[in-house]
Amino acid sequence: MLDADLIYRALSETSRSGLDSFDVLDVVPSTNTWLMQQDTHERGRFRVVLAEHQTNGRGRQNKRWVSPPRAGISLSIAYTFNRNPGNLSCVTLAAGVGVANALQSFGLNTVKLKWPNDIYVGGAKLGGILTDAQTAPGSRITMILGVGINVDIGTVSNTDEYANIDYTITDLQSHVMQQLNRSKVAGTVIDQLISTVLRFEEEGLAPFRADWNKYDWLRSKQIDVTMPDCQLSGAADGIDSNGALRVMTEHGLRRVYTGSITVRGARETEA
Numbered sequence: 001m002l003d004a005d006l007i008y009r010a011l012s013e014t015s016r017s018g019l020d021s022f023d024v025l026d027v028v029p030s031t032n033t034w035l036m037q038q039d040t041h042e043r044g045r046f047r048v049v050l051a052e053h054q055t056n057g058r059g060r061q062n063k064r065w066v067s068p069p070r071a072g073i074s075l076s077i078a079y080t081f082n083r084n085p086g087n088l089s090c091v092t093l094a095a096g097v098g099v100a101n102a103l104q105s106f107g108l109n110t111v112k113l114k115w116p117n118d119i120y121v122g123g124a125k126l127g128g129i130l131t132d133a134q135t136a137p138g139s140r141i142t143m144i145l146g147v148g149i150n151v152d153i154g155t156v157s158n159t160d161e162y163a164n165i166d167y168t169i170t171d172l173q174s175h176v177m178q179q180l181n182r183s184k185v186a187g188t189v190i191d192q193l194i195s196t197v198l199r200f201e202e203e204g205l206a207p208f209r210a211d212w213n214k215y216d217w218l219r220s221k222q223i224d225v226t227m228p229d230c231q232l233s234g235a236a237d238g239i240d241s242n243g244a245l246r247v248m249t250e251h252g253l254r255r256v257y258t259g260s261i262t263v264r265g266a267r268e269t270e271a
Helices: 004-009 013-017 031-036 088-104 182-203 206-215
Strands: 019-028 046-054 072-080 111-114 118-121 124-136 140-150 222-226 231-239 245-249 252-256 260-263
Touching (some): 004 019, 004 182, 013 019, 013 182, 019 031, 031 046, 031 072, 031 124, 072 124, 088 118, 088 206, 111 206, 140 182, 182 206, 206 231, 222 245
Antiparallel strands (some): 072 140, 118 124, 124 140, 222 260, 245 252
């Protein structure tokens, strides 16, 4: 079971001082949805919720996020900006860096990020990030960051719950030597995300771009991209200053801001 006290003790003083609410729930349809249904808090304040199980977890493009009860981390963080960022969509990329840094602290030196929102180890998906946003009176923007991470799924990946997933999954415990405590992992991830959001609010994507490119799982892979108005193929070449995926095609450099990505030869079409 998640231990609220242990999670809270893993937070820095800065993170604790910025919290307006901190909830650990048993079952919810979606932690992002739950936070979106709460009253908007004042600017510069955080709200955090974790759940042992989500019955309707969401991923990007309304894809379903599947995680068995008490086998992973399902959390969401809401923050109302003091000043609205210029490129809010890039917060997902910055958050990815924060999560990767947190997981590295537990010995996961092979963690990678797949543009725009997936967390990978090797050729398998470890977790993902979903960003929602709300606009309140006074043009206040509240961002909700949802993070799902498989910590120790054991044999449950063979159950019917995973029958329709068309990509390979993995968990954190399979890739580290130490026995993990989900509460400690959750607290470390939350602490990193809070500091990431505060820095993003001040500096945007720029201070995270080098680390993102270091973690880039797609780099140099041959990919096919399906966008609303066209398709293209080429080699992935990192992200630009606006968070777009750079793709080197036979006709030159193209920038992708949204689309579905297929890695040639891989068993997945996430993105």
